[in-house]
Amino acid sequence: xxxxxxxxxxxxxxxxxxxxxxxxxxxxxxxxxxxxxxxxxxxxxxxxxxxxxxxxxxxxxxxxxxxxxxxxxxxxxxxxxxxxxxxxxxxxxxxxxxxxxxxxxxxxxxxxxxxxxxxxxxxxxxxx
Amino acid sequence: xxxxxxxxxxxxxxxxxxxxxxxxxxxxxxxxxxxxxxxxxxxxxxxxxxxxxxxxxxxxxxxxxxxxxxxxxxxxxxxxxxxxxxxxxxxxxxxxxxxxxxxxxxxxxxxxxxxxxxxxxxxxxxxxxxxxxxxxxxxxxxxxxxxxxxxxxxxxxxxxxxxxxxxxxxxxxxxxxxxxxxxxxxxxxxxxxxxxxxxxxxxxxxxxxxxxxxxxxxxxxxxxxxxxxxxxxxxxxxxxxxxxxxxxxxxxxxxxxxxxxxxxxxxxxxxxxxxxxxxxxxxxxx
Numbered sequence: 001x002x003x004x005x006x007x008x009x010x011x012x013x014x015x016x017x018x019x020x021x022x023x024x025x026x027x028x029x030x031x032x033x034x035x036x037x038x039x040x041x042x043x044x045x046x047x048x049x050x051x052x053x054x055x056x057x058x059x060x061x062x063x064x065x066x067x068x069x070x071x072x073x074x075x076x077x078x079x080x081x082x083x084x085x086x087x088x089x090x091x092x093x094x095x096x097x098x099x100x101x102x103x104x105x106x107x108x109x110x111x112x113x114x115x116x117x118x119x120x121x122x123x124x125x126x127x128x
Numbered sequence: 129x130x131x132x133x134x135x136x137x138x139x140x141x142x143x144x145x146x147x148x149x150x151x152x153x154x155x156x157x158x159x160x161x162x163x164x165x166x167x168x169x170x171x172x173x174x175x176x177x178x179x180x181x182x183x184x185x186x187x188x189x190x191x192x193x194x195x196x197x198x199x200x201x202x203x204x205x206x207x208x209x210x211x212x213x214x215x216x217x218x219x220x221x222x223x224x225x226x227x228x229x230x231x232x233x234x235x236x237x238x239x240x241x242x243x244x245x246x247x248x249x250x251x252x253x254x255x256x257x258x259x260x261x262x263x264x265x266x267x268x269x270x271x272x273x274x275x276x277x278x279x280x281x282x283x284x285x286x287x288x289x290x291x292x293x294x295x296x297x298x299x300x301x302x303x304x305x306x307x308x309x310x311x312x313x314x315x316x317x318x319x320x321x322x323x324x325x326x327x328x329x330x331x332x333x334x335x336x337x338x339x340x341x342x343x344x345x346x347x348x349x350x351x352x353x354x355x356x357x358x359x360x361x362x363x364x365x366x367x368x369x370x371x372x373x374x375x376x377x378x379x380x381x382x383x384x385x386x387x388x389x390x391x392x393x394x395x396x397x398x399x400x401x402x403x404x405x406x407x408x409x410x411x412x413x414x
Binding site: 006007008009011012036039040041042043044045046047048051 | 156157158292295296299300302320321322323339340343348349380381382383
């Protein structure tokens with residue numbers, strides 16, 4: 001994890017978990033690192049990790065078994081996708097639309113670019 | 129808890145370094161203490177550690193006054209000064225001599241930190257490089273597990289891997305009953321590990337807030353993206369203008385300590401107003 005984006009660190013930590021859950025790196029019932037262990041691993045303040053975990057708990061992504069640790073919740077993946085979907089449509093997409101307008105890119109152009117992107121991706125997959 | 133009450137302080141006949149300074153440091157936090165050269169950061173460390181006494185006012189840790197330098201007071205903190213002299217003895221002898229003063233000292237912890245910093249235990253301290261001396265002192269000081277840890281420019285002289293190691297060690301030590309105070313100009317070295325920022329300027333506490341509070345109250349961003357927000361401070365960089373603004377629509381951005389520091393020096397009254405106003409509003413809704 002690299003802390004250079006504009007989001008506060010605690011939200012960068014929550015992003016890491018959301019993305020890992022969506023990509024199935026973490027699955028339902030998996031135990032995640034304790035607050036202290038993750039803080040040590042990242043070299044960040046434990047209160048920052050605690051804030052990230054509280055946020056994830058509030059969003060039903062993880063839950064706390066007292067004295068045992070934090071685990072991935074049952075509906076974590078659906079909830080994570082929901083959060084990231086909203087973030088994409090509310091924050092990232094408008095930026096793309098703005099840039100498109102400035103550069104004069106039409107939806108037809110976008111479609112072409114998308115197709116190009118897809119063929120490139122499938123090619124690199126074949127190579128692997 | 130460290131309590132600094134209405135402190136005036138000057139060296140001999142010199143100008144007042146602090147005038148009516150009041151601040152407190154509570155356990156459970158890692159404080160970043162920022163200030164320009166000569167703003168009094170080191171003097172504050174000396175005052176808290178009882179190396180100097182206030183002219184008026186008083187300083188206490190857990191209710192014990194610094195004046196008198198009682199053994200009880202002295203065992204409550206450990207000071208890592210920016211400059212230091214060591215006797216010409218081995219690390220082992222140093223530890224034998226000094227660790228008995230600290231009841232919570234853990235030898236295994238000390239050995240662990242020393243090996244992480246790659247400093248050999250049988251070295252003669254005075255023969256070590258500046259960076260290695262610093263690492264030894266940090267390893268020793270942090271193993272004393274005192275309630276209060278005062279660190280004056282702790283990352284000066286540390287190489288890049290050791291700075292990372294230092295942050296990881298602090299993350300592991302941070303505890304609800306300990307207060308860490310880090311005074312520094314190397315903002316990048318500490319910005320991920322501190323959870324509270326205090327800024328002193330011209331002998332006064334100009335700003336003090338938990339990082340959480342800063343995130344709630346202020347935004348740090350590029351100018352064009354934040355036309356609506358009330359701009360408190362701006363700084364031109366190559367091709368862009370970075371701003372500190374009032375957080376009016378729950379935009380949570382990462383705290384840019386450099387920008388915050390400059391903003392406080394220029395516009396601390398306005399910033400204080402925002403924090404105070406939000407405090408009042410939060411009280412009403414609660």
